Amino acid sequence: MNDDTPPPRPVQKKRSGISTHSVFGAPCWVSLTSRDLQTTEEFYTAVLGWRWRSVRLGDHFRIALAEGVPVAGIAAVAAMWQMAVAWTPYFAVPDADEAVARARERGGTPAVGPLSFPPGRAALIADRDGAVFGIWEGELVSNWETWRRAAPTFIRLHTRNAFDSAMFYGEVLGWASDKPGCCEVEYVGGEVVLRSRGDAVARIDSGAVEAAPDPSVRPHWQIHFAVTDVAECARAAEKHGGSVLSEEETEAILRDPDGAQFTVTTARGAR
DSSP states (O other): OOTTSOOOOOOOOOOSSOBTTSSTTSEEEEEEEOSOHHHHHHHHHHHHOOEEEEOTTOTTEEEEEETTEEEEEEEOOTTTTTOOOEEEEEEEOSOHHHHHHHHHHTTOEEEEEEEEETTEEEEEEEOTTSOEEEEEEEBOSSOHHHHHHHSOOEEEEEESOHHHHHHHHHHHHTTTOSSTTOOEEEEETTEEEEEETTEEEEEEEEOOOTTOSOGGGSSEEEEEEEOSOHHHHHHHHHHTTOEEEEEOSSEEEEEOTTOOEEEEEOGGGOO
C-alpha cells in the first residue's frame, strides 16, 4: 500500500441492539439544537415531563428520557457551531455515505457529515426546498418500537409539493422499494403518508409557502409529540419562557425559549 492509498473505513462491530438495517427509511430519532442547556432542560421537563442523562459526547449534549425511554437528543451548540435552533428528524439508512450521495445527485445539499458518533454515523441534509433532515446509520439509540410508542407521535413535512418531495425522499431513503422492511408510501388527496410496519410514521403536506415572509412556515419538518393534555402543555410553555403559536383542543404549536418550534398532539389528533 503506497502513501496515497486512503485507509480502509473502520468496520462497525455488530452489537446486540437493533440497527438501522432493520427499519431503514423510517424516522428513528429526533434531535434539538439549542443555545442554553439548562434552560432547554427546564423547559422540556416542565412541558413534556422529560428527565435527562449525560452522553459521552460532552457537557453540551443530553439524552431526553420519557418514563425511562430515550426519546430525543439535545445539543446546546447552536451558538458555538453557528447552527440554527431547531428540531430535526433523523431517518434510518443502511449506508450514510450512499444516502448523502443520492441526496446530492437529486438536488439536495449535504450540510454536515457523515460524521462518526459511536455507535453509528450521522449527517444533516437540506432537501431540494431547503427542509433540513438527518440520516443515521448504525445501532439505534432506543429500541425502535419502544421509541415510537414513547414519543414522538409522528413527523410532518410542510413543503411546496408533497409528491415531488416524496419522490426525493423515496429515492434517497429507499421508500417503496423491493427491499424487506422498507417503508410504504400512500397518496391520500394532497397528502403523502409514510408507513412502517403498518404505522403512519410521517406525513408530507403541500402548501403555498413560496412567498411566505415568516421562516417558520417555509418548508420544514415539524415534530409532533404525544401528550395527554394539550392545554396544560401550552400553559407550561408560556410559564417557562416559551410561546404558543396556535392552540386547538387536540393540538398546539409551541415555541421553546430559544425559538425551536414543535407540536404537542393528543392521541385523538395523532393520525
